[in-house]
Amino acid sequence: MTRATIARTKPAQESAAPAAALLAWYDRHRRHLPWRALPGEPVDPYRVWLSEIMLQQTTVKAVAPYFAAFLARWPTVADLAAAPVEEVMKAWAGLGYYSRARNLHACAIAVARDHDGRFPAEIAGLRALPGVGDYTAAAVGAIAFDLAAPVVDGNVERVVTRLEAVDEPLPGAKPLIRALVADMLDPTRPGDFAQAMMDLGATICTPRRPACALCSLRPFCAAAAEGSQEAYPKKAPKKTGTLRRGAAFVVVRADGALLVGTRPPKGLLGGMTEVPGTAWSADFDEAAALAAAPLPLALHRLPGTVGHVFTHFPLELTVFRADAPSGTPPAPGMRWIAAGEIAGEAFPTVMRKVLAHAGVGPDGRA
Numbered sequence: 001m002t003r004a005t006i007a008r009t010k011p012a013q014e015s016a017a018p019a020a021a022l023l024a025w026y027d028r029h030r031r032h033l034p035w036r037a038l039p040g041e042p043v044d045p046y047r048v049w050l051s052e053i054m055l056q057q058t059t060v061k062a063v064a065p066y067f068a069a070f071l072a073r074w075p076t077v078a079d080l081a082a083a084p085v086e087e088v089m090k091a092w093a094g095l096g097y098y099s100r101a102r103n104l105h106a107c108a109i110a111v112a113r114d115h116d117g118r119f120p121a122e123i124a125g126l127r128a129l130p131g132v133g134d135y136t137a138a139a140v141g142a143i144a145f146d147l148a149a150p151v152v153d154g155n156v157e158r159v160v161t162r163l164e165a166v167d168e169p170l171p172g173a174k175p176l177i178r179a180l181v182a183d184m185l186d187p188t189r190p191g192d193f194a195q196a197m198m199d200l201g202a203t204i205c206t207p208r209r210p211a212c213a214l215c216s217l218r219p220f221c222a223a224a225a226e227g228s229q230e231a232y233p234k235k236a237p238k239k240t241g242t243l244r245r246g247a248a249f250v251v252v253r254a255d256g257a258l259l260v261g262t263r264p265p266k267g268l269l270g271g272m273t274e275v276p277g278t279a280w281s282a283d284f285d286e287a288a289a290l291a292a293a294p295l296p297l298a299l300h301r302l303p304g305t306v307g308h309v310f311t312h313f314p315l316e317l318t319v320f321r322a323d324a325p326s327g328t329p330p331a332p333g334m335r336w337i338a339a340g341e342i343a344g345e346a347f348p349t350v351m352r353k354v355l356a357h358a359g360v361g362p363d364g365r366a
């Protein structure tokens, strides 16, 4: 029987002790985050939801300016719902995972239209909103509405697998981890408990060299007792996916305008702006790629390639640059954007890399 299995049968007072120790630490050392209400302040579900969507796969530091900009521009969920989706996508550009920006907007519309501008105060209602998965529903439910839902992000996974010496590798161990958190959480302060676990993982129980001497959970921690903290969480070997290759065409008109298109709304980087290019495939043929050039112009193949890693595959792009005379009409289905609009356009990171490779700066200047 593993330590983790044993934990599921602990008596209630034994499960409560780690939560009490953790909350006592949190009351003194909680992080001050722009989206977090101060003790005694009412919690704004819109802020909680917005920050949770932004924080998926991204750091607190990266999110902070985006969060401030969104709140300044769209102070309520109804304001965000009323915004044109293109504006939301543009404001999101740089945070990655653009399907989340589309879902963010769809969710704001659903809350404004179907719930009178108020987020549902129960897990099933939250879970039914666009872009709200199990994690986000639990996080918003716990933090905004004090629902006793187990909130498990990467930080919490690390803390719990160490605490209970969970030998099962991720992602298979997720249901067990959720059950362990459900066992451990304090039903009288679920929101604080969730945030305390996140804070502990982010500041004390770090991936490398955790500060166990400062940790309020040290007396309860199996990994620390064994001295094997960094062996957890155990992970199944990663599948990296097959390399895909393709060509990108950076076409700049004499007045500095750039030829662009919009990706289909669904799928990878859906709805984002891109320069014209070929499909991305494992059997890409560079010579044949020239046939996909959007306009009949002299193409200059730039040395090197642009590399980018998506969740499921790595990508390598060959970049061609062409200069178009003034007055050139756009290729069918495409448009010119003025040099001054490039910085504000909803380009995904891979396209920003392509533009930089071709010597096109955010202001359109080389």
Ligand code: SF4
Pocket (backbone or CB within 6 Å): 159, 162, 163, 204, 205, 206, 210, 211, 212, 215, 216, 217, 218, 221, 222, 223, 224, 229
């Ligand atoms: S004692 Fe160390 S390994 Fe265990 S939860 Fe605390 S920081 Fe993490």
